[in-house]
Amino acid sequence: MASRIFKRWSSSTTTTFIGKQTPSKAHLHQPIPDFAFPRGFLVSGTHVGVKKSPGPPDLALLVSSKHPTSAAAVFTANAFRAAPVTVSEDVLAQTKGRASALVVNSGCANAVTGAQGLADAWSMARAVHNQVPGLPTVSDSEPPAALVMSTGVIGQPLPLARILPGIAAARKTLGESFEHWSSAARAFMTTDTFPKLRVRTFKLGDHECRLAGISKGAGMIHPRMVPPGPLHATLLAAFATDAPVSPRALTAALTYASARSFNSISIDGDMSTNDTAALFANGAGAPGMPELQENHPEFNVFRNALTGIMQELAQLVVRDGEGATKLVTVDVQGALNYEDAHAIASRISTSALVKTALYGEDANWGRILAATGSVPLSKALDPTRVSVSLIPRDGSAPLSLLTRGEPEKVDEVRAKEILVEEDIEIRVELGLGKESAKYWTCDFSYEYVRINGDYRS
Amino acid sequence: MASRIFKRWSSSTTTTFIGKQTPSKAHLHQPIPDFAFPRGFLVSGTHVGVKKSPGPPDLALLVSSKHPTSAAAVFTANAFRAAPVTVSEDVLAQTKGRASALVVNSGCANAVTGAQGLADAWSMARAVHNQVPGLPTVSDSEPPAALVMSTGVIGQPLPLARILPGIAAARKTLGESFEHWSSAARAFMTTDTFPKLRVRTFKLGDHECRLAGISKGAGMIHPRMVPPGPLHATLLAAFATDAPVSPRALTAALTYASARSFNSISIDGDMSTNDTAALFANGAGAPGMPELQENHPEFNVFRNALTGIMQELAQLVVRDGEGATKLVTVDVQGALNYEDAHAIASRISTSALVKTALYGEDANWGRILAATGSVPLSKALDPTRVSVSLIPRDGSAPLSLLTRGEPEKVDEVRAKEILVEEDIEIRVELGLGKESAKYWTCDFSYEYVRINGDYRS
Numbered sequence: 020m021a022s023r024i025f026k027r028w029s030s031s032t033t034t035t036f037i038g039k040q041t042p043s044k045a046h047l048h049q050p051i052p053d054f055a056f057p058r059g060f061l062v063s064g065t066h067v068g069v070k071k072s073p074g075p076p077d078l079a080l081l082v083s084s085k086h087p088t089s090a091a092a093v094f095t096a097n098a099f100r101a102a103p104v105t106v107s108e109d110v111l112a113q114t115k116g117r118a119s120a121l122v123v124n125s126g127c128a129n130a131v132t133g134a135q136g137l138a139d140a141w142s143m144a145r146a147v148h149n150q151v152p153g154l155p156t157v158s159d160s161e162p163p164a165a166l167v168m169s170t171g172v173i174g175q176p177l178p179l180a181r182i183l184p185g186i187a188a189a190r191k192t193l194g195e196s197f198e199h200w201s202s203a204a205r206a207f208m209t210t211d212t213f214p215k216l217r218v219r220t221f222k223l224g225d226h227e228c229r230l231a232g233i234s235k236g237a238g239m240i241h242p243r244m245v246p247p248g249p250l251h252a253t254l255l256a257a258f259a260t261d262a263p264v265s266p267r268a269l270t271a272a273l274t275y276a277s278a279r280s281f282n283s284i285s286i287d288g289d290m291s292t293n294d295t296a297a298l299f300a301n302g303a304g305a306p307g308m309p310e311l312q313e314n315h316p317e318f319n320v321f322r323n324a325l326t327g328i329m330q331e332l333a334q335l336v337v338r339d340g341e342g343a344t345k346l347v348t349v350d351v352q353g354a355l356n357y358e359d360a361h362a363i364a365s366r367i368s369t370s371a372l373v374k375t376a377l378y379g380e381d382a383n384w385g386r387i388l389a390a391t392g393s394v395p396l397s398k399a400l401d402p403t404r405v406s407v408s409l410i411p412r413d414g415s416a417p418l419s420l421l422t423r424g425e426p427e428k429v430d431e432v433r434a435k436e437i438l439v440e441e442d443i444e445i446r447v448e449l450g451l452g453k454e455s456a457k458y459w460t461c462d463f464s465y466e467y468v469r470i471n472g473d474y475r476s
Numbered sequence: 477m478a479s480r481i482f483k484r485w486s487s488s489t490t491t492t493f494i495g496k497q498t499p500s501k502a503h504l505h506q507p508i509p510d511f512a513f514p515r516g517f518l519v520s521g522t523h524v525g526v527k528k529s530p531g532p533p534d535l536a537l538l539v540s541s542k543h544p545t546s547a548a549a550v551f552t553a554n555a556f557r558a559a560p561v562t563v564s565e566d567v568l569a570q571t572k573g574r575a576s577a578l579v580v581n582s583g584c585a586n587a588v589t590g591a592q593g594l595a596d597a598w599s600m601a602r603a604v605h606n607q608v609p610g611l612p613t614v615s616d617s618e619p620p621a622a623l624v625m626s627t628g629v630i631g632q633p634l635p636l637a638r639i640l641p642g643i644a645a646a647r648k649t650l651g652e653s654f655e656h657w658s659s660a661a662r663a664f665m666t667t668d669t670f671p672k673l674r675v676r677t678f679k680l681g682d683h684e685c686r687l688a689g690i691s692k693g694a695g696m697i698h699p700r701m702v703p704p705g706p707l708h709a710t711l712l713a714a715f716a717t718d719a720p721v722s723p724r725a726l727t728a729a730l731t732y733a734s735a736r737s738f739n740s741i742s743i744d745g746d747m748s749t750n751d752t753a754a755l756f757a758n759g760a761g762a763p764g765m766p767e768l769q770e771n772h773p774e775f776n777v778f779r780n781a782l783t784g785i786m787q788e789l790a791q792l793v794v795r796d797g798e799g800a801t802k803l804v805t806v807d808v809q810g811a812l813n814y815e816d817a818h819a820i821a822s823r824i825s826t827s828a829l830v831k832t833a834l835y836g837e838d839a840n841w842g843r844i845l846a847a848t849g850s851v852p853l854s855k856a857l858d859p860t861r862v863s864v865s866l867i868p869r870d871g872s873a874p875l876s877l878l879t880r881g882e883p884e885k886v887d888e889v890r891a892k893e894i895l896v897e898e899d900i901e902i903r904v905e906l907g908l909g910k911e912s913a914k915y916w917t918c919d920f921s922y923e924y925v926r927i928n929g930d931y932r933s
Contacts, residue, residue: 033494033495033496033497034494034495034496034497034922034923035492035493035494035495036492036493036494036495036922036923036925036926037490037491037492037493038490038491038492038493038925039490039491040490040491096850096852097846097849097850098848098849098850098851098853098856098857098859099845099846099848099849099857099859099862100849128842130842131842131845131859131878131881131883132883133860133881133882172842173842173843173845173846174841174842174878174883175883238829239829239843239846241850243850287827287828287829288745288826288827288828289827289828289829289843289846289847289850290846290847290849290850291846292842292845292846292849369745370744370745370746371744371745371746371828371920371924371928372695372696372744372746372928375924375925375928375929376928376929378925378929379928379929379930381929384631385585385587385588385629385630385631385749386630386696386746388556388588388630388749389554389556389630389696389746389747389748389749390746390747391555391556392554392555392556392557392747392749393553393554393555393698393700393746393747394555395553396555399555400555400556402555402556402588403590405556421588421631424588424590425590426588426589426631426632462929463828463925463929464925464929465491465493465922465925465926466491466493467828467832467925468493468495468832468835468920468921468922468924468925469493469922471828471829471832471833471836472832472833472835472836472838472919472920472921473836
């Protein structure tokens with residue numbers, strides 16, 4: 020048996036492939052001034068031993084020091100949702116959207132772990148709750164005001180004996196500085212090559228409120244996250260703002276922003292069992308201001324800020340996709356409705372033929388068109404109205420590949436000049452209506468196959 | 477600009493990947509006795525210059541010498557269906573399912589070629605019709621009794637000036653031997669590495685009828701072909717039988733068999749603009765027997781023979797998939813209905829993570845499960861009822877990976893022993909009902925990326 024395996028892997032049956040190196044992305048994690056982070060939130064990232072020790076941070080804590088804190092989350096639509104997904108959803112239901120803390124572990128997804136996995140996730144949530152300053156401790160029968168996220172290997176039990184003491188120890192490392200937020204972002208990482216952390220500010224009346232977010236990828240990324248009800252590497256994202264927002268308005272904003280950010284990205288077309296994006300709002304940045312409701316005139320200011328930071332972090336996830344050498348924006352315009360535009364953008368973004376052509380920097384519009392035409396729509400496409408073009412990122416003129424169904428005589432030198440860039444935009448105009456959708460994807464490289472296909476060592 | 481391109485491709489920014497060699501598949505094309513081919517059909521494969529000259533056969537002819545001949549076809553559901561698809565569908569509608577010939581060219585798909593493309597496809601059909609012995613010539617206003625298929629590059633005009641004289645010349649090379657059928661099968665090929673030709677026999681009453689089929693791949697393969705009404709490399713397949721079958725029964729049998737063969741395979745998840753499977757029946761093998769109708773007791777004998785040969789040829793397409801080193805059967809059982817089972821089998825078969833794990837010969841059931849759980853179904857899955865196992869092809873005991881939602885302690889040595897084989901079967905049991913569906917897919921390799929990602933030279 021051993022000899023059979025050896026034979027298959029012997030050097031006489033191997034071939035060498037020369038691939039582009041994936042670009043280093045370390046520069047995408049830049050220092051952020053300490054004063055830019057939302058007030059009243061403490062964070063940390065520590066190594067507790069879920070991953071091999073010694074090792075990188077594998078446990079992140081996020082704690083609000085002002086209660087009650089509003090919380091909302093969207094969860095994977097996968098039928099095999101992991102224990103932390105179920106627990107976090109239950110917490111939000113039981114606390115009516117009031118949760119003050121989040122714990123995240125990387126290295127083990129606590130997915131397909133049965134009853135023990137559920138008990139473990141509840142234990143994590145309770146342990147974190149009991150470390151939050153200013154909250155009464157909870158018994159085993161009360162809902163903890165803490166959410167849980169896990170990411171990593173599926174089907175392995177959580178090493179709770181290391182996590183629970185780790186949570187207690189992590190409390191002592193909580194802080195508000197860039198270093199604290201940066202460590203927390205590192206603790207989210209699995210196959211990511213850099214931590215993903217961004218901040219922004221927005222005005223509510225006289226108050227300048229702050230918003231921070233963390234996300235991670237970098238494989239099994241094609242989220243469809245929905246609000247509670249129904250939803251490995253895995254998409255995880257967490258956001259904190261010191262604006263005052265009601266739980267209901269928080270859910271509405273998160274749902275809107277998720278659709279236009281994390282639910283519009285794909286790395287490999289695979290939906291994880293653990294995808295979760297959570298959002299906390301504690302009002303510490305606008306003392307005395309009542310909680311924003313959906314019908315408040317300034318609700319959209321908050322929603323737009325949230326959509327912006329979520330798009331930024333979603334694009335970072337794609338840019339750091341397994342084996343990715345390019346960030347590709349797919350912009351489908353002229354659809355009858357948003358759903359059609361989104362479905363076509365999603366199909367183009369998951370096409371292996373489109374993604375390998377992008378890796379090869381080849382203006383192969385035939386593959387884009389075949390993907391476009393394969394989507395069942397509410398009303399059939401009219402091939403004579405469809406146009407495809409490449410949009411240069413330097414603001415120069417678009418390069419038409421297909422115009423209203425007629426192939427253009429493509430300037431291959433110009434096409435190559437656009438496609439050699441790290442950032443690429445494909446625009447498909449359907450010519451049927453006024454709705455549009457954007458999607459972000461990456462290319463498909465040798466490195467992707469190596470990361471996911473090399474036999475586990 | 478040239479220097480920028482050079483910089484990107486200079487050796488200082490390349491990485492080397494060591495991959496398994498894709499197995500040689502030449503042995504899958506074996507001699508077939510001349511007497512095994514259906515009576516009353518003449519075929520040829522010639523080089524006419526669609527591909528570079530001198531070169532391999534790029535034009536196939538199939539002609540029935542007995543009229544009328546019943547014909548049926550299923551066509552791609554892609555909105556950007558190519559001109560030959562539209563023309564073949566129109567021919568069948570106008571002739572009410574009576575067509576005696578087929579012409580196939582490889583090297584140019586005649587897709588996204590506008591009005592000229594349509595005119596070219598009609599010209600091909602008429603030219604072929606007028607070469608069929610025993611048929612009156614058709615004028616430009618009459619429907620020709622010939623179908624057309626094209627496969628190759630999208631968006632390039634058909635070189636009709638080489639094809640039309642080629643059709644006239646090809647007539648002189650028509651014949652009934654294995655060499656003739658083999659040349660025809662070669663003329664179908666694009667990125668295929670071997671011709672795909674199979675025969676079988678079946679009994680109708682006292683008559684032993686014969687059935688032959690040709691298919692090709694090897695990329696942009698995820699067909700969903702449907703009967704007339706609404707449907708690059710491309711899936712093309714052609715079948716001929718000397719059984720007598722009515723056009724209506726022929727369509728019914730082809731639709732049934734397509735669902736269980738070509739519409740249940742995926743190489744890269746991409747649906748082509750040209751997918752077509754056609755079937756001709758001339759009755760030459762059962763003189764005096766009336767045409768089979770759907771309600772005839774022996775209709776199922778024919779339908780089963782057809783399903784068998786179509787599954788065999790569909791599997792050959794997958795086995796020859798671009799970069800494929802494995803043929804993987806995905807068998808989803810215990811579904812509430814066929815559609816649910818088929819949707820899950822399709823999702824598993826297109827998962828980049830599952831396919832790279834198969835290339836890595838890694839028993840990563842978590843990826844299979846995540847793919848299974850991501851499919852919207854008529855009724856939600858119950859994770860505690862789902863089992864996943866590997867079925868060895870040598871008849872030895874299945875290897876359970878997950879049993880009713882509980883991960884098994886997997887014998888990795890045994891798993892490797894199964895996964896190292898070229899033929900692999902994954903079984904997913906849903907535990908909800910009695911319906912099942914099979915799908916065939918291949919692994920995802922470095923070679924796949926090379927074939928589709930290397931810059932056009």
